[in-house]
Amino acid sequence: MSVSSATEVVDPVPGAGAPHLPRQPDLVQLLTPEGERVEHPQYSLDLDADELRDLYRDLALVRRWDVEATALQRQGELGIWASLLGQEAAQVGAGRALQPGDMAFPTYREHGVAWTRGVDPLHVISLFRGVDNGGWDPVATAFNLYTVVIGAQTLHATGYAMGLQRDGAEGAVLAFLGDGATSQGEVNEAMIWAASFSAPVVFFCQNNQYAISVPLERQSRVPLYQRAAGFGFPGVRVDGNDVLAVLAVTRAALAAAREGQGPTFVEAFTYRMGAHTTSDDPTRYRLASELEEWKLRDPIARVKAYLSRSGTADQDFFDAVEAEADELAARIRRGTTEMPDPPGTAMFDQVFAEQTPHLAAQQAAFEAYQATFEEASE
Amino acid sequence: MSTQTLTIGKALNLGLRRAMEDDAKVVLMGEDIGRLGGVFRITDGLQKDFGEDRVVDTPLAEAGILGTAVGLAMRGYRPVCEIQFDGFVFPAYNQIVTQVAKIHARSRGRLAMPVVIRIPFGGGIGAVEHHSESPEAYFAHTPGLKVVAVSNPVDAYWGIQQAIAHPDPIVFLEPKRRYWDKAEVDTAATPDPLFASRLVRGGDDVTVLAYGPMVKTVLQAAEAAAEEGRSLEVVDLRTISPLDLDPVVDSVRRTGRCVVVHEAPVTLGLGAEIAARVTEACFHSLEAPVLRVGGYDTPYPPSKLEEEYLPDLDRVLDAVDRAMGF
Numbered sequence: 001m002s003v004s005s006a007t008e009v010v011d012p013v014p015g016a017g018a019p020h021l022p023r024q025p026d027l028v029q030l031l032t033p034e035g036e037r038v039e040h041p042q043y044s045l046d047l048d049a050d051e052l053r054d055l056y057r058d059l060a061l062v063r064r065w066d067v068e069a070t071a072l073q074r075q076g077e078l079g080i081w082a083s084l085l086g087q088e089a090a091q092v093g094a095g096r097a098l099q100p101g102d103m104a105f106p107t108y109r110e111h112g113v114a115w116t117r118g119v120d121p122l123h124v125i126s127l128f129r130g131v132d133n134g135g136w137d138p139v140a141t142a143f144n145l146y147t148v149v150i151g152a153q154t155l156h157a158t159g160y161a162m163g164l165q166r167d168g169a170e171g172a173v174l175a176f177l178g179d180g181a182t183s184q185g186e187v188n189e190a191m192i193w194a195a196s197f198s199a200p201v202v203f204f205c206q207n208n209q210y211a212i213s214v215p216l217e218r219q220s221r222v223p224l225y226q227r228a229a230g231f232g233f234p235g236v237r238v239d240g241n242d243v244l245a246v247l248a249v250t251r252a253a254l255a256a257a258r259e260g261q262g263p264t265f266v267e268a269f270t271y272r273m274g275a276h277t278t279s280d281d282p283t284r285y286r287l288a289s290e291l292e293e294w295k296l297r298d299p300i301a302r303v304k305a306y307l308s309r310s311g312t313a314d315q316d317f318f319d320a321v322e323a324e325a326d327e328l329a330a331r332i333r334r335g336t337t338e339m340p341d342p343p344g345t346a347m348f349d350q351v352f353a354e355q356t357p358h359l360a361a362q363q364a365a366f367e368a369y370q371a372t373f374e375e376a377s378e
Numbered sequence: 379m380s381t382q383t384l385t386i387g388k389a390l391n392l393g394l395r396r397a398m399e400d401d402a403k404v405v406l407m408g409e410d411i412g413r414l415g416g417v418f419r420i421t422d423g424l425q426k427d428f429g430e431d432r433v434v435d436t437p438l439a440e441a442g443i444l445g446t447a448v449g450l451a452m453r454g455y456r457p458v459c460e461i462q463f464d465g466f467v468f469p470a471y472n473q474i475v476t477q478v479a480k481i482h483a484r485s486r487g488r489l490a491m492p493v494v495i496r497i498p499f500g501g502g503i504g505a506v507e508h509h510s511e512s513p514e515a516y517f518a519h520t521p522g523l524k525v526v527a528v529s530n531p532v533d534a535y536w537g538i539q540q541a542i543a544h545p546d547p548i549v550f551l552e553p554k555r556r557y558w559d560k561a562e563v564d565t566a567a568t569p570d571p572l573f574a575s576r577l578v579r580g581g582d583d584v585t586v587l588a589y590g591p592m593v594k595t596v597l598q599a600a601e602a603a604a605e606e607g608r609s610l611e612v613v614d615l616r617t618i619s620p621l622d623l624d625p626v627v628d629s630v631r632r633t634g635r636c637v638v639v640h641e642a643p644v645t646l647g648l649g650a651e652i653a654a655r656v657t658e659a660c661f662h663s664l665e666a667p668v669l670r671v672g673g674y675d676t677p678y679p680p681s682k683l684e685e686e687y688l689p690d691l692d693r694v695l696d697a698v699d700r701a702m703g704f
Contacts, residue, residue, distance in 0.1 A: 133484040133486075134484070134485075138485055144452075145481075145484055145485055147477075149472065149477070152445065155446055155448065155449065156452065159448055159449020160452050162449065163449060163454070164453065166431060167453065185439075186473070189445065190446075192437050193437060196437055350483050353490055353545035356619075358620040358621065
């Protein structure tokens with residue numbers, strides 16, 4: 001392919017191969033799939049033992065939350081669940097790169113980022129249970145509500161970054177998107193705006209290889225991070241299953257944004273191990289062998305291997321995290337099954353800051369109608 | 379002297395200026411609104427006086443204008459977005475309908491969305507395709523949006539300020555072919571509320587409703603009808619969503635007849651909604667069905683045909699005749 005021949009082409013993860021893709025250019029990696037710590041000439045990361053163990057804990061707890069949510073959906077407790085299985089490192093690495101003054105704009109799969117922002121998992125679960133559209137406070141958590149229309153949030157993120165810029169605020173914005181979203185006009189507009197106004201925003205694209213069923217090559221004929229050059233800002237591809245590399249790359253990009261250097265596009269090269277959502281059947285569009293290959297690059301196993309081999313964590317630590325994960329899963333299960341349905345009138349609340357007389361009348365009529373059933377049952 | 383003669387365009391310009399003076403968080407965004415002052419010159423001189431950060435010449439992408447306005451609103455700004463022409467709002471339609479309109483509810487009131495979307499709307503200026511449309515029903519059908527249409531310089535001056543100060547997103551429709559119409563505007567007066575219709579001419583025989591550019595047409599029809607001894611009561615609806623139909627219902631209960639006039643195609647236009655509500659509220663008073671006068675269910679035609687397409691004095695009077703004939 002003429003495009004890829006212009007760059008150094010190596011397999012993204014040596015020896016593993018991504019059979020459905022042409023050979024890929026290099027990507028930033030600090031921790032190999034085997035758990036070997038490697039250096040990168042441009043990106044370095046110096047974490048102490050506590051920080052390394054904390055990252056493992058994040059990854060393990062987020063995965064446990066995700067597995068529990070999938071189980072809850074299977075048991076009829078959730079309407080749907082969008083699993084992040086396999087993308088834990090991309091999300092935890094990106095989320096932990098954020099500072100308190102930063103703001104994140106997620107898609108609908110960033111449960112791992114929500115975790116790093118202190119969002120209660122039950123406030124995410126409530127969305128998928130159909131109780132609300134997300135129960136967390138987007139201002140207090142600096143984590144916007146989930147956006148379901150693909151890519152729309154990248155413009156919100158860019159506008160928010162322009163606001164930070166106008167306010168002379170310190171922060172930067174992390175805009176999440178997927179590989180499919182890069183085809184959206186609005187995402188391209190966001191990148192144009194971000195470049196033209198030098199907005200402090202980082203576009204964090206989790207390339208998990210599929211937009212539901214459609215593989216990446218239908219979205220792009222060039223590696224996604226190379227798109228950034230066309231907009232006039234840097235793009236970098238990072239091993240999305242390497243939490244250390246994601247953390248280092250995203251930190252650097254956010255720091256550049258805060259310093260007034262404008263946007264960066266980060267492509268976190270990863271893989272959606274599970275289905276798009278619990279309604280999806282990935283066996284219809286991808287090979288089991290592909291999944292098996294990506295299992296070898298599991299984002300959590302490599303951290304565990306590294307922590308063990310380097311003596312940073314012992315079995316007691318892993319047991320303690322396991323126990324904490326069990327507690328978290330039990331709390332999520334209990335909180336989900338005990339979650340009350342909202343009152344019927346909730347749909348009328350907050351449609352407007354100033355409710356209209358028309359809507360107030362409609363609500364009154366609704367209440368009167370509902371009351372007829374209560375009377376009938378008395 | 380606080381009273382001056384202003385065109386609708388100039389009244390909007392003054393209203394925008396005053397809103398920007400009153401609140402430093404007001405930011406104007408749009409295509410060609412800075413150095414050029416907008417293709418209709420509504421923002422003329424504002425960038426010179428308020429700077430490029432407050433009157434922003436944006437990249438040429440309407441979704442980008444609305445999408446970044448959302449983010450700015452989340453930071454406490456009050457974006458006022460100019461859509462250059464009605465037919466150009468559709469690239470931004472997704473952001474308006476799925477985001478701007480929904481974010482307050484989605485966030486359970488934690489995020490305010492005080493975004494004003496200014497759209498010059500309607501035909502009659504001899505323009506090419508997409509420059510003469512009336513898309514108000516799309517927005518009135520969208521929960522979470524409010525929609526207003528001004529018909530005169532007084533409402534233009536006050537309405538734009540009221541819309542900018544309002545906490546909810548508002549589609550603010552400007553009657554482009556009336557931009558140059560003049561009236562006395564008292565800038566020290568107390569304005570009427572934004573979300574209120576207004577009786578603009580009393581009459582006994584038929585209640586005729588209009589908004590935006592059609593108000594003038596209907597008032598001219600009322601003049602003509604009066605010469606023939608027929609008395610039309612005219613209501614300028616002013617607010618399209620929410621509708622303020624109390625004055626309309628009072629009127630129709632007296633006249634027993636109602637005609638709704640707008641430029642937009644009649645099928646599922648505002649007239650359909652109004653006819654349903656007026657019928658429900660005034661069923662026992664009606665002497666005739668509520669009639670609609672509007673654009674045909676065709677794409678807005680090439681300009682040589684727009685006189686035939688657009689409701690005019692004669693078509694309004696024809697509907698009045700039909701209402702009286704029942």
